[in-house]
Amino acid sequence: MARTATDLTLQWNPIDCRAFGLCAEELPEGIVLDEWGYPLLAAGPIPVRLLRRARAAAAACPVLALKLVARSRSAS
Amino acid sequence: MDAQVLWYVSRATGVVSLVLLTAVMVLGMATSGRAGSPAAATSGVAPAPAAPSRFGPSRFGLSRAGVHRLHREMSLVALVFLVVHIASALVDGYVGLNLLDVFVPFGADYSPLWIGFGAVAVDLLLAVGVSSLLRSRIPRPVWRGIHLTAYAMWPLAVLHTAFTAGGDMASLWMQLVVAANVVAVVAAALRWRRRDQHPDALARRAGDLRHLAGNVR
Numbered sequence A: 001m002a003r004t005a006t007d008l009t010l011q012w013n014p015i016d017c018r019a020f021g022l023c024a025e026e027l028p029e030g031i032v033l034d035e036w037g038y039p040l041l042a043a044g045p046i047p048v049r050l051l052r053r054a055r056a057a058a059a060a061c062p063v064l065a066l067k068l069v070a071r072s073r074s075a076s
Numbered sequence B: 001m002d003a004q005v006l007w008y009v010s011r012a013t014g015v016v017s018l019v020l021l022t023a024v025m026v027l028g029m030a031t032s033g034r035a036g037s038p039a040a041a042t043s044g045v046a047p048a049p050a051a052p053s054r055f056g057p058s059r060f061g062l063s064r065a066g067v068h069r070l071h072r073e074m075s076l077v078a079l080v081f082l083v084v085h086i087a088s089a090l091v092d093g094y095v096g097l098n099l100l101d102v103f104v105p106f107g108a109d110y111s112p113l114w115i116g117f118g119a120v121a122v123d124l125l126l127a128v129g130v131s132s133l134l135r136s137r138i139p140r141p142v143w144r145g146i147h148l149t150a151y152a153m154w155p156l157a158v159l160h161t162a163f164t165a166g167g168d169m170a171s172l173w174m175q176l177v178v179a180a181n182v183v184a185v186v187a188a189a190l191r192w193r194r195r196d197q198h199p200d201a202l203a204r205r206a207g208d209l210r211h212l213a214g215n216v217r
Ligand code: HEM
Pocket: A061, A062, B021, B024, B025, B028, B029, B031, B032, B033, B071, B072, B075, B076, B125, B128, B129, B132, B133, B135, B144, B147, B148, B150, B151
């Protein structure tokens, strides 16, 4: 069976995040903004089909508050 | 081959570089801060109500993320044109510049002042570009400090374009191009001064000021 999930996940740093909201535009399937513009991330590993978009979301963050990390390295 | 081809290439790619840099500046200013963020208040006003739409309004027919991407990608295209502009001027040899003149200002035999401005602009542009490529390894305030030197780089590039002897500034079309570039950046800068700010950013700044005032007392 084809692998559908990567072992990567998005790690969000709420201290650095300045609510630019660009990440949610790059990856609307996995990130919604709360009423103040801060992102709420979907839990779990990034599906293979969304990997490129997740990379773009991390690259779009002007303050690098969003990182793509291996699941084992992320807290929780 | 016509011996003047390289000289024409250099002039043409020089103009294209300026136009692209102008576009990069305008796009950068358009994404700066929380411009268009659904949760942003406009300069100093009370917090906006909860986001009515999921994403902010688009600019230039693009999403904010699209503007931001274009900013990053177009800067690379501008660099390519700039490399051709400089390389063809050097190889052409007509004005007798050497590699040092590209990076070290005011030493050129030809039009030293204005070529020098070009050299400073090149140095700043390299700093902005390289620091951006290494962005994930550089502390954010350092990156941003370097990035803001773009505001010094661009006027220098304009002066270099307009006043380097032997350019095309004598012709009307060139004057119009340069004028249009200046108008675009000035308009974007005026718009930038009134950019949207997140209520939290305003609160943070007010907090910093209070903190500073406390230290002074
Ligand atoms: C070398 C050509 C470049 C020039 C001339 C340039 C210029 C600018 C300018 C004028 C701004 C607005 C700054 C402000 O007032 O807040 C800006 C913002 C920005 N640029 Fe660039 N830029 C360049 C390349 C890049 C690259 C390669 C990246 C890739 C990471 C990048 C990422 C950003 C980001 C994230 C912002 C928003 C900063 C913020 O709002 O804090 N830029 N740029």
